[in-house]
Amino acid sequence: MKQPILVLSVVLLALQGSAPFAQVGAQPPERCEQGTQTDGAIYLICLPEDRPWNGDLVIFAHGYVAFNEPIALPDLELPDGTLIPDLVNGLGYAFATTSYRVNGLAVLEGTEDVIDLVEVFSQLHGEPGRVYLTGGSEGGLVTALAVEQHPEVFDGGLAACGPIGDFRDQIDYWGDFRVVFDHFFPMLIPGSPVDIPDEVIENWDAIYAPAVSDAIEADPDATDQLLQVTGAPIDPKDPASVEETVLGLLWYNVFATNDGVDKLNGQPYGNRLRVYRGSDPDLLLNRTVARFSAEESALETIEKSYRTSGDLVSPLITLHTTGDPIIPYWHERAYRAKVAANGDSSFHVNIPVLRYGHCEFKNYELLVAFALLVFKSSGQELAGVRNVLPLERDWQAYASLAREYGAIR
Template identity: 45%
Template sequence: MQTFLRFARAIAAAALLCAVAAPAEAQVLGPAPEGCTDEVLPSGARIRLCIPRRGWNGDLLVWAHGYVSPLQPLDFYSFSFPEGFNPQEAALSRGFAFATTSYRRNGLAILPGVEDVRQLVAAFRARAAPAHTYLFGVSEGGLVTTLSLERYPELYSGGLAMCGPIGSFREQLNYFGDFRALFDTFFPGVLPGSAIQIPPEVIAGWFTVYLPKVQAAIAANPSAARQLVRTAKAAFDPDDPETIATTIVSVLQFNIFATNDAVEQLGGNPYDNRGRLYFGSHDDLLLNLRVERFAASARALRSVAEHETTGDVSLPLVTLHTTLDPIVPYWHEPLYLLKVDTSDRGVVVPLPVHRYGHCALTNEEILGSLKLLLALGR
């Protein structure tokens, strides 16, 4: 009974999380404040350019937002940080100029995001010449930040990448695919579709029909839920078993809302688990015999390769990441460091935050990381 109550509380918390996140934990920045103008790039991306009318310190902070569902409108997005950190307010209240873009599309928009941010900086420089330009972003925007520093170092003075899939984009996609394939093995028949194809009715009915089914399945079989997160290598807080249900719902939600768009944008299925062995269940042999196998398309893998970081960074890059991140796993950080040539003149400073949650960062942690970046980038 105690285990059931813990999972029931977790399911309620996960439902609240989903109602807020839906599904990307994005928050709209709101109307342009004084000193800001909103425009549209030739690509269709919206941009916001802000210069303090009084007391500008001469530097520019550029914000790269995280993943936003293709079902949402183009807008200027922040992120639902626990303490409500607002990048626009943080920049302008401290004397920085601020710029951001909606990107030209929602959904998988990493490469378009890199280009739109480049054009955003050019549009700002047509109005004023900042002494330094710092790029900072969260989640998908963390990868946009890192790729931007690698590919256009002449535009920036440094960057802060928060909880981004910077170590391996392909392994991030495999992580999402593995989680769904394993969920279908431990909880067969709960969700229609598969790891690589989501029926439209599941997307439309996620909150009203299928999320309740997932919650009920977790509550009815907590042992299978624990085996799922172990075999998928998904993060949860070992001191708080309720986070198991939160992890399951959160990762599945990305599978539901992001999979079809990713397949379309990449030109095919990028997920491949044909040679993967899964460990951590009560019967690994049976699990590996039962789990559905998928083959990635060559075209999709070529597209995925274009999204990969190289580690060739010649500017200061600060990374900030929660160590128990269920959406973008912390293992991206060491994977990225393995790519970096330490003899290069760039400085990569990883800052781990020992906490559960996807970018569950405090205002103090974010502002402290920005302060470090500014010190390194001058």
């Protein structure tokens, strides 16, 4: 009988400037040990220090990192300053994470590296008792694929803010935003939306991101039409969210496109037959917007290796903000439909978070999702939550939401 393992991997980094997933952050606790996996990925392992280890393991699978960044451990600091290893160890679990062996599009390598990390941990500290996998953003797709394809390793997972519904549709969402942006703001970003010049990548922060900010501020009508056509979410109560959405989506086009073409064995974006609506006038937009055809080799790679099946034999909890501008909430509906088609709906629970932002969760929301995963997998309520939620208001919010989803009685 397989031993369950817990992989808790939720990236909670707010979009910061042009690099939403920069890896510069707080240093890991001194009690943690670092090393190198056989494929070159860097790992970090942390065991509880002030309480007994419960025998289970939590692995953090990180989100997207630009292809041109050095291989490094992910940022482990949550928005409120809490370190993820401290949160996990405070619940009595061991914690481990990996840099992955590559940056950029790393779904396949990331899946292999978190599986290998389980073996690394076992060699150093003995085989853990219970195994769950969770991840955020790109790590959310790593989680969903790993839970579907490797039930012999993982007893369940928590996939947060990930492109789990349809990876091809996610690529088209990013591509559509760029071509529609170019229609309303022509000549602002040089080069093709499907072939990014090195000069744009190298000078994004210094030249092009500021130019985009100035342009959308100078022409709010064009910006409104851009958002209407693409359906990219903003927070109506926060004017700054417009710039955050626009820069965030363009960042992914600039930094993910060329790397994606290389790793997907071709150019995956296509809008040849797309009809765009929401501009004034739509006829002009559809006549003049740049058109591209996806290469069959890339689509075959996506279909073979990057698309979830919704075929579950163990629990998968998903957590997603309804106003996510980078990886939209519609992924949750698409994934739910896949699970239902397989007759596996009892294994999947989605927790929608009514908020703007990519992976913008509060600690208690993460803990509820994790508690539900533990309960559905083991039949046990998550212990030690008060240890990591010292504020009474956070505990009350946790208890209320956990009861709503049946994570506690």
